[in-house]
Amino acid sequence: xxxxxxxxxxxxxxxxxxxxxxxxxxxxxxxxxxxxxxxxxxxxxxxxxxxxxxxxxxxxxxxxxxxxxxxxxxxxxxxxxxxxxxxxxxxxxxxxxxxxxxxxxxxxxxxxxxxxxxxxxxxxxxxxxxxxxxxxxxxxxxxxxxxxxxxxxxxxxxxxxxxxxxxxxxxxxxxxxxxxxxxxxxxxxxxxxxxxxxxxxxxxxxxxxxxxxxxxxxxxxxxxxxxxxxxxxxxxxxxxxxxxxxxxxxxxxxxxxxxxxxxxxxxxxxxxxxxxxxxxxxxxxxxxxxxxxxxxxxxxxxxxxxxxxxxxxxx
Amino acid sequence: xxxxxxxxxxxxxxxxxxxxxxxxxxxxxxxxxxxxxxxxxxxxxxxxxxxxxxxxxxxxxxxxxxxxxxxxxxxxxxxxxxxxxxxxxxxxxxxxxxxxxxxxxxxxxxxxxxxxxxxxxxxxxxxxxxxxxxxxxxxxxxxxxxxxxxxxxxxxxxxxxxxxxxxxxxxxxxxxxxxxxxxxxxxxxxxxxxxxxxxxxxxxxxxxxxxxxxxxxxxxxxxxxxxxxxxxxxxxxxxxxxxxxxxxxxxxxxxxxxx
Numbered sequence: 219x220x221x222x223x224x225x226x227x228x229x230x231x232x233x234x235x236x237x238x239x240x241x242x243x244x245x246x247x248x249x250x251x252x253x254x255x256x257x258x259x260x261x262x263x264x265x266x267x268x269x270x271x272x273x274x275x276x277x278x279x280x281x282x283x284x285x286x287x288x289x290x291x292x293x294x295x296x297x298x299x300x301x302x303x304x305x306x307x308x309x310x311x312x313x314x315x316x317x318x319x320x321x322x323x324x325x326x327x328x329x330x331x332x333x334x335x336x337x338x339x340x341x342x343x344x345x346x347x348x349x350x351x352x353x354x355x356x357x358x359x360x361x362x363x364x365x366x367x368x369x370x371x372x373x374x375x376x377x378x379x380x381x382x383x384x385x386x387x388x389x390x391x392x393x394x395x396x397x398x399x400x401x402x403x404x405x406x407x408x409x410x411x412x413x414x415x416x417x418x419x420x421x422x423x424x425x426x427x428x429x430x431x432x433x434x435x436x437x438x439x440x441x442x443x444x445x446x447x448x449x450x451x452x453x454x455x456x457x458x459x460x461x462x463x464x465x466x467x468x469x470x471x472x473x474x475x476x477x478x479x480x481x482x483x484x485x486x487x488x489x490x491x492x493x494x495x496x497x498x499x500x501x502x503x504x505x506x507x508x509x510x511x512x513x514x515x516x517x518x519x520x521x522x523x524x525x526x527x528x529x530x531x532x533x
Numbered sequence: 534x535x536x537x538x539x540x541x542x543x544x545x546x547x548x549x550x551x552x553x554x555x556x557x558x559x560x561x562x563x564x565x566x567x568x569x570x571x572x573x574x575x576x577x578x579x580x581x582x583x584x585x586x587x588x589x590x591x592x593x594x595x596x597x598x599x600x601x602x603x604x605x606x607x608x609x610x611x612x613x614x615x616x617x618x619x620x621x622x623x624x625x626x627x628x629x630x631x632x633x634x635x636x637x638x639x640x641x642x643x644x645x646x647x648x649x650x651x652x653x654x655x656x657x658x659x660x661x662x663x664x665x666x667x668x669x670x671x672x673x674x675x676x677x678x679x680x681x682x683x684x685x686x687x688x689x690x691x692x693x694x695x696x697x698x699x700x701x702x703x704x705x706x707x708x709x710x711x712x713x714x715x716x717x718x719x720x721x722x723x724x725x726x727x728x729x730x731x732x733x734x735x736x737x738x739x740x741x742x743x744x745x746x747x748x749x750x751x752x753x754x755x756x757x758x759x760x761x762x763x764x765x766x767x768x769x770x771x772x773x774x775x776x777x778x779x780x781x782x783x784x785x786x787x788x789x790x791x792x
Contacts, residue, residue: 376660377637384634387623390585396609396638396707511629511668511684
């Protein structure tokens with residue numbers, strides 16, 4: 219049982235990184251993207267191929283996987299710049315399917331439907347990560363969750379983050395404020411894909427095999443569910459979303475009555491969660507973060523300000 | 534010499550000529566009004582000068598340099614800012630953040646270092662300081678428009694008149710030489726309009742050239758030094774408020790021809 223809980227914690231960590239990364243494009247920049255699984259797959263496959271065919275140091279594998287995924291992100295970002303809303307969603311959906319089909323059919327590189335297995339364990343700071351030693355993995359994966367969280371938080375609280383949010387709120391006005399829309403949209407996709415790719419590497423290293431069937435459309439939807447459930451545009455909220463969705467999905471097993479519920483339970487549950495959320499709390503459990511000014515007026519401590527209640531209303 | 538001028542600026546949408554070979558000029562340091570009946574092509578002219586739309590033919594000069602066809606983000610960087618007829622605030626961001634977006638290209642780590650990698654490194658290290666600087670500058674503009682107390686409110690929760698003022702604050706934060714105001718008094722009550730007129734004069738006193746589109750004739754005649762009148766995309770008159778008030782073509786355009 220403790221084994222299963224640790225396994226769940228590892229999965230939650232990987233999904234937390236995925237939802238943090240999708241949050242950049244969908245939560246902050248306001249672009250509905252349905253291909254996060256594709257970046258995840260590209261990262262996973264890049265590292266799988268490098269780990270089985272070369273003897274490159276793990277850190278290089280990690281970095282390169284992120285970069286290859288980021289490149290893919292830029293490639294999907296550029297042609298779809300003009301698309302918005304539903305149209306962009308469809309285009310990214312198409313990109314996700316293309317990626318999966320390429321993985322499925324490029325036999326010489328990806329071994330097609332068989333996937334790549336027998337990936338040797340990696341050595342990190344002198345410790346060989348053995349899949350049987352789950353505690354090591356838990357620390358390893360959650361260290362990356364923290365890094366991702368702090369890096370993205372830093373970027374989003376700078377002028378770059380503000381530019382992305384301005385694009386979400388009003389593209390024309392952002393343009394008129396001197397923001398290069400093209401550059402920042404492509405940047406958002408690249409950054410998001412980079413961390414998606416990192417998550418892919420973590421998956422490969424943990425699972426020691428990759429298979430194209432893992433990276434289907436439903437996975438992208440699941441990541442989107444985590445972002446929406448937690449709260450778009452809020453880093454901690456989307457991590458919470460990842461925790462809740464993963465735990466909810468494994469609830470029958472955790473409680474020991476998995477034999478009683480059908481395997482489709484997960485999908486039904488996600489659907490239900492989405493419907494309920496959209497009706498009662500479209501801004502997510504925690505809602506968007508409203509930054510308070512750190513500015514202190516000359517006469518004394520800052521006055522006025524909000525209590526954050528704006529995030530909670532249902533208008 | 535004019536700060537901004539257009540030469541035979543033309544914008545066609547299919548068969549519709551929205552702006553027909555208009556020569557328009559804004560003198561440095563002055564408040565210029567652009568008036569005309571609905572559909573006269575005033576906003577189209579604004580859009581073509583600010584890079585949100587591109588002219589079919591003709592040219593736009595700013596500070597003696599041709600800027601025709603430059604995208605909006607580059608034009609803003611050259612020193613032209615604008616507000617919008619239908620308010621376009623970043624609604625889910627706070628009042629302060631809205632103005633901070635206006636500081637986007639004004640304050641960053643660039644310029645300290647020439648090398649791009651070094652710039653990136655410096656910008657990470659200097660982030661807190663840069664942010665504090667952006668905040669302080671933005672607060673100045675909020676204060677200028679009397680919006681300080683609303684700084685942590687979401688823009689969409691501001692009263693209508695305040696939203697218009699916030700749009701002006703955001704535009705000013707880009708430190709423009711030329712400011713375009715598209716119907717700034719629309720939807721304002723007389724008291725708010727009075728206040729707006731004071732604000733516009735104070736902006737002019739900062740040395741910023743202003744061009745405004747407005748239907749409120751009291752405001753236009755009161756504060757504009759020069760007025761250009763458009764009708765059906767054509768320039769029909771140009772001159773001081775007194776000249777425009779007595780111009781027969783203008784009266785005809787607004788009131789129709791006497792039989």
